[in-house]
Amino acid sequence: MTEPQPIRLVLADDQELVRLGFRMVLDAQADMTVVAEVGNGQDAVRAVSAPAGCDVVLMDIRMPIMDGVEATRRIVASGAAAKVLVLTTFDLDEYVYSALQAGASGFLLKDAGPAELLAGIRAVHSGEAVVAPSATRRLLERFVPMMPGDASTGKSPEERLGVLTEREREVLTLVGTGLTNSEIAQTLFLAEATVKTHIGHILAKLALRDRVGMVVFAYDTGLVLPQP
Template sequence: MTTVFLADDQGLVRGGFRMLIEAEDDLSVVGEAADGAAAVKQLTSQPADVVLMDIRMPIMDGVEATRRLVTAGIATRVLILTTFDLDEYVFAALKAGASGFLLKDARPEELLSAIRNVARGDAVVAPSATRRLLSHVVRSLPGTDQEQHPEKVDLLTAREIEVLQQIAAGATNSEISARLYMAEGTVKTHIGRLLAKLDCRDRVGLVLFAFESGLADPYARS
């Protein structure tokens, strides 16, 4: 059973999510909060597998709540709920350690799939969707037009850079396998090495690194 915590300041939204999630045999809502501070307090004493975290909440927003959970080492993965007009907050939350994002107008099956993927530690949503969001916001963020992390780039092999660039372009593991002529198991091995070398939590972190380091162009069409 995957446990889910709901953090959103709108009671109707929490109620809708609860009804949808608890209709599934393998998912269960174990708590909810109307602000980030309350969410952090409850999750500190009783972690859930996944928290659906709204960005804009009173007292403490979703970015700061995410940062505190990650800094404290709470074993809860954060799935950010967003709309495109709040992209800059989403980027900050991803940088703070969130496992990914989901648009608030996502279809019910997309929400359920995202929760299950996050719980497994996999990509939160389709990598191309992650790329579209980050491409949309990166132009307005300070410092992202300059290459960063040159020392970490030097740790990567040419093949690992190719795999990283494919991830940033929105390719799935099977697509990377076909494009780079390697077994899908080998792709997974390269991704595991990238995560370790770059100290990234998940695939979202790899996309962020690729954009920030200049190894991938956030404005390029996939």
């Protein structure tokens, strides 16, 4: 039986001391390995496509040459399998919101403790959880009214949602409010495996990368409304 491969990480932050602090924590984990450290977004994009491969990028937002938002956008557009976990000093940061819209899988505060950092990396890598769902909702509720979703599709929210069945809309709404698969199953009186199947269909139909993408989409289309 082959052992599972460690999670391959790229650290992207222009402050060397910050990278050093993260690396000390990550190097102590048997299931993680740092394959590259970079100081700007341009090098982060290059590192993701390097032969060593990458599963998760820890991405600072404000960096020289290319910021973390543009780097995230390019990584997602390249079709790379790597997930992006944004690092930020402030949780209510419009740049973080832009990064989530660009395809980042979640975000963490830079002063997060080691346990939260490691749990966040594993959650993003698994693709099954939203990192800090309550903080993600606060962020979206703060910026969605000010920064409407991508209008480049030329489609109304109803048209964008039109590809979903009524049940899929229900599941998407509950994901947007932060419920877990187990909680959604209980709410809709479904088996948890059925909920997972619906989520897979939603991701495929809407061309979304992960659960955070579903939350952002739910807010952008008005399926979930910011709390007054």
